[in-house]
Amino acid sequence: MSKILYFIKQSWLLVVASLGFGLILAAAEGALRPRIEANQQAKMTRLCKALMSEAQDFKVVKEAAEISHPKRTITTNILQGTNAQGQVIGYAFVAEGPGFAGPIQIVIGADRTLETLTGFRVLTSSETPGFGDKITQRYYQEQFKGAPYGTLELAKVGNPETIDRQIVAISGATVSSEAVVSIFNTYVDSVRTTLVKEGLINGN
């Protein structure tokens, strides 16, 4: 009994403080979570609009679409962008893959038949400043805009202004460049298969 009393005497402040701080954090989370989620939603909408400038509204048409991967289970939500008249402009989805310094999360856009990609925007990345973080710059991202559906290849040299399946790597950031190409190759085919199965696009 004296051991228990000793333990309580030593640790009561720690326990009470933990409960108190837990309450503070729960209150802060409860008060701020709606705003944080609204910010994340607004960011997603902004990025989707950058990829589909004619689209006004975006809605999730497929939740937890399965992405084919040899090592782990990946799912993503597929958003459909429509204009003011309700016509489908294209599709966008969040894709993720390992980069040089950590995971890279991007939003990939494609036209309404998924025959042509409309590009990508970076959601989160911790790539090296001045090197890998150049995946956020327009000159690299523009190579994906208008690229045809199919397996993309990374090239060390080439003309980045030519829009085809060949993507010219960022000098000094081959791993980051390869990571983005690999993300496209992992996700785009699976997303297209899902949309064909859902009857949202023609499979031919």
Added chain:
Amino acid sequence: MATEVTKAPALGPTFLAGLWKENPVFRLLLGMCPTLAVTAAMKPALTMGCCVIFVLFCSNIVVCLMRTLLKPHLRILMFTLTIATFVTVADMLLKAFMPDMSEALGPYVPLIIVNCIIICRAEACASKNGLIVSIMDALGMGLGFTGTLCVLAAIREILSTGCVFGVPVLKTIDAGGWFTPWAGMGMPVGAFVTLGLLLALVNIISKKKA
């Protein structure tokens, strides 16, 4: 036998100490990591400074209020628990009200938990003094840290981009002016060089004053 009566520190000198005499970056050499990492531009530097002021202020108050109840062997644990709570609140506030800044600062906001300035002030001041003294110490140290970050960031941003807060102050060659931006100042090497030179300057000024 005469008993020693320890006088509470004066409020004014306590506050001012954090600004110069005991500046956390230039004199105590604490908080070096965020000092180097977030001072490429003014906006993130000022945001980081404000976060540190908030955490210092709140943690000093809480540590001061529970100082008579602290067990010596558990005090560091209590300090860390307190600091971590307020850093988490600060992080959530940033994500809610300044999401772009939250992204720009990235992992450096959660890393405030291990910023030595905060745990140092909890140990050296808040756990040994009254509430008003602890508050003045927190504000002085916080403002000293923020001021230092801003000075460093102003120098680096002007030299690396010709702008302050994104507003052009030096006309660059691309804009038809004379100034060639020093890209290195926006990189870690610029941070180390600028901080080193400022430390040397502070030491020279301190020596002359002495």
